[in-house]
């Protein structure tokens with residue numbers, strides 16, 4: 001069983017093209033020569049093509065921050081999987097908490113996005129996570145299970161590398177409040193158990209589950225030491241070159 005750790009930076013709605021090029025260049029330098037882990041960044045759509053040129057020849061992978069299910073057509077404001085690929089992306093974030101909670105995306109819509117990404121050969125990162133209210137009501141696992149089952153409905157489980165899951169408790173995103181290592185491990189183990197029910201056990205044991213929510217250079221090592229934490233999805237700290245470089249080089 002081999003799960004290559006993935007450190008992913010989600011830049012959200014930050015950076016001009018010039019700023020993105022500068023940040024991406026720093027990430028490429030920080031990723032140089034690392035063979036035992038993968039690094040991915042998700043710049044805003046407007047900067048993808050420029051960033052692709054900057055990271056060409058480096059191990060840094062690119063992702064869209066969202067992706068539409070359709071190949072083309074009347075979908076104002078959306079981006080097609082082939083457009084992401086054309087701009088240099090090989091992955092796409094789907095179901096991020098901000099998409100769910102600020103823009104009202106449903107599990108059904110996220111499932112369509114995920115299927116569209118997969119059909120186009122992009123690796124989707126399916127984000128799931130409970131709100132504070134849901135955690136306090138003891139509904140964390142029920143929420144995660146629903147998000148997984150509905151988000152992954154109809155998605156084949158033949159290739160464990162083809163889909164990545166990111167557990168991001170909503171109360172930990174951008175708040176500086178990280179889940180404890182115990183909370184993260186418990187959620188990740190639960191997620192892997194659901195994946196083992198959806199797919200086969202040996203597939204579930206090879207799928208990567210990232211943790212996200214206020215990951216920084218101080219807490220990354222302890223989080224990555226948890227047996228079911230296979231990487232990190234990093235927001236704020238991914239915009240700071242020194243912090244992200246240290247996160248990439250987690251111990």
Ligand code: PGA
Nearest residue numbers: 173174213214234235236
């Ligand atoms: P944060 O964001 O690291 O700033 O909490 C994580 C995310 O939204 O993916």
